[in-house]
Amino acid sequence: MAIKLPLLSILLLFLSSPLFPAASAGRCNSDDKKALLAIKAAFNNAYHFASWVPSAACCDWYDVDCDPSTGRVTGLSIFQDANITGTIPAAIADLPYLTNLLLHHLPGLTGPIPSALSRLHRIQLFRISFTSISGPVPSWLSTLPSLSIIDLSFNSLSGSIPPSLSLLPGLLALHLDRNHLSGSIPDSFGSFPKSSPPPDLYLSHNNLSGPIPASLGGPTWGIVDLSRNHLTGDASFLLGSNKPITQLDLSRNRLSFDLSKVSFPVNLTSLDLNHNGITGSIPAQINQVTGLVLFNVSYNRLCGEIPAGLVTARFSQYEYFHNKCLCGTPLAACK
Ligand SMILES: *[C@@H]1O[C@H](CO)[C@@H](O)[C@H](O)[C@H]1NC(C)=O
Ligand SMILES: *[C@@H]1O[C@H](CO)[C@@H](O)[C@H](O)[C@H]1NC(C)=O
Ligand SMILES: *[C@@H]1O[C@H](CO)[C@@H](O)[C@H](O)[C@H]1NC(C)=O
Ligand SMILES: *[C@@H]1O[C@H](CO)[C@@H](O)[C@H](O)[C@H]1NC(C)=O
Secondary structure: OOOOOHHHHHHHHHHHHHOOOOOOOHHOOOHHHHHHHHHHHHEEEEEEEEOOOOOOOOOOOOOOEEOOOOOEEEEEEEEEOOOOEEEEOOOHHHHHOEEEEEEEEEOOOEEOOOOHHOOOOOEEEEEEEOOEEEOOOOHHHHHHOOOOOOEEOEEEEEOOHHHHHHOOOOOEEEOOOOOEEEEEHHHHHHOOOOOOOEEEEOOOEEEEEEEEEHHHHHOOOOEEOOOOOEEEOOOOHHHHOOOOEEEEOOOOOOEEEHHOOOOOOOOOOEEEEEOOOEEOOOOOHHHOOOOOOEEOOOOOOOOOEOOOOOOOOOOOOOOOOOOEEEEEEOOOOOO
């Protein structure tokens, strides 16, 4: 396979070369080319952009994707390069057909997200992750109607979460985890448009505080990760046997509610509640959740006997330990 590859790449290069203007990959819109060269200049012509030369068609440039029928730039994916430094170039906003923007693993990328990017009204994937960008999560993201994935994880963003993000009609995933966000989870997150399933919600490793809004018990989430914040109070409304949620991580918060009254979603595969102030006992219904492969209730204030069964037997003492008076296999026998 490895031996055959050079031949194939030569053929592809040949087909996409400017000698064959009919080949779609070789096309390049001149406005898009101008914008890309401005992006390259904004990044001080970093070595990463060595293939971005005016003599080559911009659809052939490294990190650039085009619509084969129009030759317009639809994707820009710049990733994994510590040599790229500076702020996010506003010239990205001059790529009006951009649907996918990915700036990933660029530790030298700093400053806020420029408001010029609010002009990217065709954007579907907006991923700026593992960078050093700071400033707020822009509220204008809610005005980009085609957004389906927002990933701003592993940055240094601060401020509160814009409530208006819940207006996005087709959002499938919202990753704001691993930042320095503060304030509470917006109440409005209980009312994403009914036309789409609500997004998978990743808000972990921030400085979010206050109670989880009870409105979040309304939507039918897939994955919710609120771990490692300072959230308080009840979270039982996220559970319930009739909910489709498959993964829920609430670990390392300050939640306190009675687990005895909860029924677990039947399709749950992962439930992490460790390091909270959860009281009550583990309901026997847990043994009907046959797909549960991760379960951790350690470091809470649970009591009573662990209900014996096929599901509870999967987990070791380390998923049950450090509770108030939880007992029975795999912990010590109840008195
Ligand atoms: C980053 O710069 C150094 C020094 O100029 C160079 O050796 C290295 O290959 C560059 N890395 C990338 C990913 O371009
Ligand atoms: C987290 O938020 C609290 C207020 O809710 C504030 O006092 C504290 O300084 C914040 N910590 C960080 C690291 O931002
Ligand atoms: C659980 O998963 C099954 C199979 O995918 C699905 O038919 C069912 O509706 C799900 N149950 C809930 C409560 O979402
Ligand atoms: C459950 O959580 C505790 C506390 O963080 C941790 O020590 C333990 O390793 C966890 N169990 C698993 C399987 O991750």
